[in-house]
Structures are given as C-alpha cells and as structure tokens.
Amino acid sequence: MLSVLKIRNLALVEDVTWELAAGLVGVTGETGAGKSIIVGALKLILGERADRSLIRTGQDACTVEASFHLKDAKAVDAVLEEAGLEPCQDGELIVKRTISASGANKQFVNCSPVTIQVLKSLGEFLVDLHGPHDHQSLNSRERQMDMLDKFAGIEEQLAKYEAAWKEWRATATELDELENSERASSQQIDMLKFQANEIASADLKAGEEEEIESKHRIAANGARLAELCGAITSRLSDGEGSVIDGLREISRSIHELEKIDPGTAKMFEGFKSAQIELTELESSVADYAEELEIDPAELVRLESRIDTIQKLKRKYGRTIGEILEFLAETERKLSRIENRGEEIAKLQKLVKEREAEVLKLGKQISKKRADAAPKLAKEVASHLADLGFKQSVFAAQLTNLSEPAKSGLEEVDFHFAPNPGEPSKPLRMTASSGEMSRVLLAVKSALAKQDAVPLLVFDEIDANVGGNIAEAVGRKMAALGATHQVIAITHFPQVASLAKSHFVVTKEIKGGHTKSQIAEVAGDERVEELARMLGGSAASAREHAKSLLKGAA
Template sequence: MLSFLKIRNLALVEDVTWELAAGLVGVTGETGAGKSIIVGALKLILGERADRSLIRNGQDACTVEASFHLKDTRAIDAVLEEAGLEPCQDGELLIKRTISTSGANRQFVNCSPVTIQVLKSLGEFLVDLHGPHDHQSLHSRERQLEMLDKFTGIEELLGKYQDAWKQWRAVVTELDELENSERASSQQIDMLKFQANEIAVANLKAGEEEEIESRHRIAANGARLAELCGAITSRLSEGEGSVIDGLREISRSLHELEKIDPGTAAMFEGFKSAQIELTELESSVADYAGDLEIDPAELDKLEGRIHTIQTLKRKYGRSIAEILEFLAETERKLAKMENRGEEIAKLQKLVKEREVEVMKLGKQISKKRADSAPKLAKEVASHLIDLGFKRSVFEAQLANLPSPEKCGLEEVDFHFAPNPGEPSKPLRLTASSGEMSRVLLAVKSALAKQDAVPLLVFDEIDANVGGNIAEAVGRKMAALGATHQVIAITHFPQVASLARSHFVVTKEITGNTTRSQIQEVSADERIEELARMLGGSAASAREHAKSLLKGAAK
C-alpha cells in the first residue's frame, strides 16, 4: 500500500506529509480546498508530464515523495533490474520527483536517479487511478478485452501467442516485400550486378587507403625529398666547415686535453656518443637518398588508385570498410533476387508453419475467453445489482476477427441494458456518465481478485448519482478495500462514512498566503465534517452523520 505521501510547494500545498492506512481511505473537503492536488501529486509519482505552473508561487521547485510497502515485489524488482537498480529491500519502495522552474527536473527511486519512463513502468504495477471521466476507458474494445483477459487469467498464454504472432507477421512482411516492393526486374538485377562488379573489379583491401596515400605522398614529393637529403648530407660531411670535419677537430683537441689531464676523460663520453650518432645519421640519410626513385609511371598509378577509391567512396560508403559492407549486402540482394523463386517457396512454407502455431495458441485463448465471458458478465451483473441496477443486463459478447491479430482471434464488446424490457446495446451507446461510473466500479469489483495493482484511486467517480446510490458505491469501494488500498475522493457523506480512515482537506488564508492542509478526522471531528457535507440544520445534520457512521459500522 501507499504508506505516506509527502508534498512540498505544489500548487496550494506548502508542506504536507500524509500518512495512510490500509482499506478504504476517504478524502473530503470543500470545493476548491485542494483535494485534486492529491491526484496531481500521484500523477507526478506515476511519471506523467510535469506542468511547471503547478509550482507554488514564489518557489523555485516542488517535490513529491511516496513510500509504498509491498507484499510481493517481483514485478517491481523486474522493472528495477531492467533499469540497472537494486531490488526493493523489505518490501519498501521510495519514489521522489522534483520539478523546478528552471526545467532541471529530477526523479529518484530508492535514492537512485532514474528516467521518467522508469516511473511510468513502475506506476503500472502500483496505482490504478480513475477520475471523473476515466469510465470512458470502458468505451474501448481493446480495454474491454484487457479486462476479460485479466479475469480469465491468461497473461502467460497470451504472451506466448503474441510472441508467435510477431514471428508470423515478420515472415509475412518479408514475403510481401519479396513479392511486391522488391520484385526482381531486369533493371534492378542489372543495377545490382553493375554495382557489385564495379566494387569487385577494384579489388579493395582493408587498410590499403592509408598505405597508398603514404606512398603517393613520397612519390609526389620525390624531388623535394632528394633536395632535403642533399642539404643534410652536405652540411654534415661535405666541404669545408662540415659538421663531421668539425667534430674530428674537436675530437683531436679532446684527446690532447685528456693526455695532459686524464681526469677529464669522463667529461667527454657524451661527445663521443654524439659523434657516432651524427656519423650514422649522415650514412642513413645518404642511403635513404640513394633509394629514392622518381618514377612518373608509379606516381600516375598511385594517383589512379586514389581516384578509384575516392569514386567508390562517393557512391558506396565513407570508407573501404563501408564499401565492402555495401558489396556484401548487394551480393546478398542479388542472390535473393536471382533465386527469388526458391526464397519465396521457403518463406511461404515458413509462413504456414508459423500460422499453424498462431492458430493453435489462438484457439486455446478463444476457448478460455468463451468460457470466461459469461462468468465475467454474471459477476459484473451481481455487482450492478448492489449498485442500484436491480434488473439490468450486462453481457460480454465475443466476435471473430477476419484474421489473427495481436490481441487474438476475436474481440469483445460489453453490452448493457440498464432497464428491463430494453435490448442490450454496446455499453458506449447506452450508459450515461453516472451509469458508466457504476459499471466501471462493478467491473473493478469483479476483477478485484485478479487485479494485482495494490492501490486504487477513485476521484469523484460517484458524481452524477443520487444519495442512495452513493451509499451503494461507497459500500462497493469498502468491499474493494478488503483486498486493496482504496482512496476515494468524494463529495458524498454516504461514501465518506464508510471509509476506514477519513481525511479532510482544508484551505487556510493568512494575509495574502493560501495553504492547503490535510488531516485525519475521527470521533466528533468526523461527525462535524459529515454534518457539513450533509448540510441542513446543525443539529439534524449531526444526528444524520451519527446515523451514517452507525450504519457503516454494521
């Protein structure tokens, strides 16, 4: 369950820490007091889009923290593991989100930074939130099918079917592309052959471009290299005043110095090494110059090779490696097109094999859905009776699809007749908004045992119903509170009186500052809040409030 919700600087809330209990939690308060902020804070925790206009006036950021205590953390741990996070410890999950005016928003799970997508993934397993218009989800056949499948308990089987369906559709798509978009025309084959031949004739080698450019640089600058070598050897060893002749004179002087003072020998070891190295340098440069060949034909050949490589790069890739990859892909396409008949036959066989598996799993799902649809309808109908529809009709009608789809071999359409004597029609065409809210609650009640989401939030879904019906709605929420934590934000005292714990949202105005607070009420304070909601004279309203609490305790 949600054990606490801490909100700072969100809309009218300055700083609120809300500690919650299990079961049905009622939230009431006057219109405009700030009850909707609770829903807004939960939506931020669930990863919904942040609106910076919600940041409290005069503040730079708002923060929402939520702590969940979970009995079964397997689904949550799987999401955390995929995000590279540690699993929950002792069933505790802490989520924090900060929204700032500068746009530097941050979110954390168990004190580790995460992406918004991680919050959304976690939210699917934590909170099921229903607002005044969320009953419209019942209009969707896709959503209706999800509800039936949850009631049927075929998640694992449906997962196997969807994997098989994806594999089947992938092969169907490949076959269609081969038969249509990649139909082998003579022009296409000729183009592919030309491209493959142009690359193959060049006989490219991986890494040769660098080698050729180096050789070309030397060949193109042969005269300058020879000139530089000549200048070096001339300065080192040719003519009067050459470096090596000068070193010989210095060497003779050093020998004479050493004879006179043997102690100076160690000072000149470096000179001897330098003389040897410079002599070897002169020899190496002379050998290098002797090997230089200025061959115009070789230069033309290298330039031609560079031109060929550059031409291929402009057409087929930014490097020789990419050109060779293009060649391999072209040869694969060519082989596929030239052997199109064999490839089509192979794919046609694979399509049939995978379609057989899809139909096998699909028929298993169809049977389970067909068995469960009337059971779900009967279960929902029984809850509808409790909610004031004494003689309504509810049906879950299945209809076969023309071909296998991701959802299976059929779709479902909920039909409803709120009054006796009327034919049942699609729910989206028959129910008013008040009726749809009750139908949603009936479906939720029917799915209570299968629904693993621990927290259900109903934000004024009891709108547009009468007082007697509101009490029935409250009792149904209270019944859901036996297996889930349920937060009911309501204007009806009949609903609030049935809550295990009751919180009131109030608005305080001090000078030019407005603050919303939330506090738990019990005993006389709870009677006063219910009396306020009932209206009428103070004495009669309090007596009515007491009778509601007394009736709720039965």
C-alpha cells in the first residue's frame, strides 16, 4: 500500500504530508479545492512528463515523495536489480521526485538517483490509475487481451511464446534478406570484394598503429637522437672535466679520508651508488647511440604504412579494431551471397521448425484463452449486474488471426449490450462514458485476485451516474478494498460514505496566496462533509448523511 504521500510546492499545495490507511480511501472536497493535485503528484511518481508550470508560484522547485509498503516486492526488486540498485528492505520503497524551475529535475528511489524510465517501470507494479477518460483504454484490443490473459493466468506461457515468436520472426527476416541478396547486382558484389581485398591486402594487426608511429618517430628524428646521445656521453666521460673523471677524483679523496677516519665510510655510501649508476648510464647511452640506424628507406616504408592505415581509417573505421570488424562483416556478407543456396536451405528449415514451435505454444495459449473467455465474461456480467446492468450481455469474443502475432494466434474483442433485446456490439461502439466507467470497474473487480498492482486510484470515474448507481459503484470499490488499497476521488456522498477512511481537500487564502490542505474527517466532521455533498437543508442533509454511514457500516 501507499503509506505516506508528501507534496511540497506543487500547484496549490504548499506542504502536505498525507498518511493513508488500507482499504477504500475516500477523497472529497469542493470543485477547485485541489483534489486533482493528488493525481498529479502520483503521476509524477509514476514517471510522467513534468511541467514546470506545476511549481507553486514564487518557488524554485516542487517535490513529491511516496512511501510504499509492499507485501510482495519480487517484481519491484527485479526492476531495481536491473537498474543496479539494492532491493527493498522489509518491503519498504521510497520514491522521490523534484521538479526545478531551472530544468535540473531529479528523481530518487530509496535515496539512489535513477532515470525517469526506472520510475515508469516501477510504476507498472505500484499504481493503477484511472481518471474520467482512462476507461477509454478498455477500447484497446491489446489492453483487453492483457486483461483476459491475466484472468487466465498464462503470463509464463506467454513469455515462452513471445520468445519463440521473436526467434521465428528474426530467422524469417534473415531468410528474407538473404533471398533478396540473390538479386544483388554484380556491381554490389564487386564492391564487397574490393573492400575485403583492400583491407585484407593491408594485413593489419591489432595494436600495430602505436608501434609503427613509435618507430616512425625514432626514424624521423635519428640524427637528432644521435646528437643528443653524443652530448650526454661527452659530458659524462669524454675529455678533461667530464663528470665521470670528476667522480674518480672525488672517489680518491673519499678513499684517503676513510683511511684516516673509517667512521666517515657510511657518509659516502650514497656517493658510491651514484658513481656506479652514472657509469652504467654512460654505457647504456653509448649502446643506444650505437644501435641507432638512420635508414632513409626504412623511414619511407614507415611513412607509407602510416598513410595506408590512415586511408583505411577514413573509409572503414576509426581504429584498426573497427576496420578489422568491417572486414569480418564484409567477408560474412560475401560468404553468404556466394554460398546463399546452401544457407537459404538451412534457414528455410530453421524457419519452419521455429514456426512449428510458435504454433505449438500458441495453440496451448489459445486453449487457455478459449476456456477463460466465457468465465471472464460471466464474472464481469455478474459485477455489471451489481452496478445496475441487470440484464446486460458481456462477452469476450476471440477471432483467429491469419498468421501468428506477438501476442498469440488470435485477438479478443469485448462485446457489450447494456439493454435487453439489443444485439451485443464491440464495447467501443456501444457504451457511453458513464457505462464505460462501470464496465471498467466490473472488469477490475473480476480481475481483483489476479491483479498484483497494490494501489488502485479512481479519479471521479463515478461521474455521469445516478445516486443509486453511485452507491453500487462505491460498494464495488469497497469490495476491491479487501484485496487492494483503493483511492476514490469522488463527488458522490454515496461513495464517500463507504470508504474505510475519508479525507477532505480544502483550500484557503492567506496573505494573497491560495493554499490547499488535506485532512481526515471522522465522526461529526465526516457527517458534516457528507451533508455538504448532499446539499438540501442542513438538518435533513445531516440525517441523510448519518443514514448513509449507518448503511455503509
């Protein structure tokens, strides 16, 4: 369940901390009080697009924070793990989002920064939000199929089928491309051969560019290197006043000094090491200078090699590694074109095998759907009867597809006839907005046991229905509250009276600024709120409110 929702500087809300209970939570308030801000805050938590106009006037940023307590966090933990985050501790999940006027928006899950996509992925397992127009999603055949599949409990089978379908389509695409390559022009084949030969003839080696450049740098500067080596060895050992001759003079003095005072020997240990190292240095520099070869032909060869590599890089890749990858791909294409007859036969066989697997898995799913469709229809119809459609007809009609699709071998279309004697037609063609809201609630009620999303939010979906029907809608929401946390934002006292907990959104003007607040009402305060919603004379409205609460109890 959603245990706490904190909203700060969002639209009319300055600072609100809303602690929620389980079951059906009713939210009421006068039009314009700010009830829609709750939905807006939840949409931000679910990763929907943020608009800087939502920030409260005079503020730099707005923040929304939601704390969820999850009885089963497996699905959420899987999303967190994929995002490189730690799993929930004791089922606790905190989602926070900050919208800044400067555009530097931030979002966090359990204090770790995340992307908007992570919020969207988490949202699928946290909140199912339905507004006045969201019931239109029921018109989507894809959404209808998702509902039927949930009722049938075939998620694992669907995952296997989808994986098999993707393999089949990938192989079929590969076959199609190869068959089309049979019609490749001789010019295209010649181009592939030219590219492959040009790269192969260069005989590139991974990592050779650095070695070639190093050799070229030495060869191009051979004379200068020899000159520098000569200067070093000359200073170290040639002629009077050389460093090494000077060190020998110092060494003789040290030797005499140590004879007179052996205690000074330790003082000159570092000197002896330095003398040895400098002598070795002079020898190493001399050897290096001797090995230097100034070969104009070698310099020309190295420059030519560098030019060849640069030319290939301009045409086939930024590095030798990328050029070699291009060569491998070109050779693969050539091989497939030149041996396409054998390859086509192999792929044709594989396509048939994979299609057979798809059909096998698809038929298993089709049977499950065929079994579940009338059961779902019967379940929905029973809930529709509770919602005022006493003699309506509801059906989930399955139609076979001409070829397997990603979702299976058939499509579903919900049919509905709200009144007796009328032929059932596709739901999108028959139901009004008020009827659609009730159908949505009936479907949700039928799927209550299968629906793992813990929080259902209904934002005024009871609009366009009468008083008696509103009570039936409220009772259906209350029944959903037995297995889910349900937030019902409503204008109907019949619905609000059935809520396990009741909150009222109000607004006040202070210092020229409008501020919305939300507070729980109980006892006499709840009676007063229901009386306000009922209208009429104060006394009769209060009595009516009391009778509604008594009936709800």
